[in-house]
Amino acid sequence: MMQLFGSFTSPFVRHIRIALADTGLAHDFVETDYGQSAVGSPAQRVPFLRTEVSGRTLQLNDSTSILKFIRESAGESFCADVESLDLYCLINTALDTTVNLFLLEREGLTSDANPYLQRQAARIQTSLQALEDYPWPAQLPWNDAGIRLACFMDWALFRQRLDFSNYPKLLKLLNDAKAQPSFVATAPPQG
Ligand SMILES: N[C@@H](CCC(=O)N[C@@H](CS)C(=O)NCC(=O)O)C(=O)O
Structure with missing residues (x-):
């Protein structure tokens, strides 16, 4: 299952939550504070996302790459032009x-x-x-x-x-x- 790590106040995380809601992709939301993001992501920020792709764990550390992943997973495109x-x-x-x-x-x-x-x-x-x-x-x-x-x-x-x-x-x-x-x-x- 896709796991989104984030806070309820971050505008970057909100954009991801909107994309997930609009596309209907199944996921878990893991509430994450600064201390936990410092351990969980090299960017030391939220959002970050973990998912299984072809039998390996893929971690994405920026809202833009996460959005591209979500859009493409749903058969849509991210900022095509x-x-x-x-x-x-x-x-x-x-x-x-x-x-x-x-x-x-x-x-x-x-x-x-x-x-x-x-x-x-x-x-x-x-x-x-x-x-x-x-x-x-x-x-x-x-x-x-x-x-x-x-x-x-x-x-x-x-x-x-x-x-x-x-x-x-x-x-x-x-x-x-x-x-x-x-x-x-x-x-x-x-x-
Ligand atoms: N370029 C990043 C920016 C993310 C970002 O700035 N997140 C803030 C929360 S709104 C954060 O976690 N900041 C922690 C810090 O700067 O220490 C993205 O698009 O995901």
């Missing part, structure tokens, strides 16, 4: 940067004085502006770029990390995601 892959990468970079700044701040390191940390904060805003300007269809496409955008924005609001009021198109796209049962079912725990 270059432009959708680039869009996914841009959203993912903004998410990764936002998560890293959050974790650094939690350890007392803030972006006020340090040029590299300032550049990280600027990267998020220029990416958000590019995403606001992107020629999206009328409704959020429920593909891996669209799902990653929704997971990113919902996590940033959950952690009170970003203000999207200058990005009305993005807020509308996030609202579209709320019509997806798998998005609603995987929301981070409140309170």
Whole structure:
């Protein structure tokens, strides 16, 4: 049985949980904290996934390779064309940067004085502006770029990390995601 290791708050893990719910692939979820991920994965992060393939254990250590595995196992494709892959990468970079700044701040390191940390904060805003300007269809496409955008924005609001009021198109796209049962079912725990 496929085992997904992760937390209920991680936006990367949420994307995998959505893909598993939407494709209906059988799996177990193993709740994993930082200490356990440091032992279980060389990347020392969640998600990671273990599965049996042709009689051997395959471990995947990044949400992107896990998504490719899930999509292909279900007979689907992951970001099949270059432009959708680039869009996914841009959203993912903004998410990764936002998560890293959050974790650094939690350890007392803030972006006020340090040029590299300032550049990280600027990267998020220029990416958000590019995403606001992107020629999206009328409704959020429920593909891996669209799902990653929704997971990113919902996590940033959950952690009170970003203000999207200058990005009305993005807020509308996030609202579209709320019509997806798998998005609603995987929301981070409140309170
Ligand atoms: N590139 C990784 C990023 C995963 C990631 O950043 N996970 C966070 C949780 S949201 C984590 O486990 N961080 C632990 C740490 O940085 O020590 C992926 O896509 O899976």
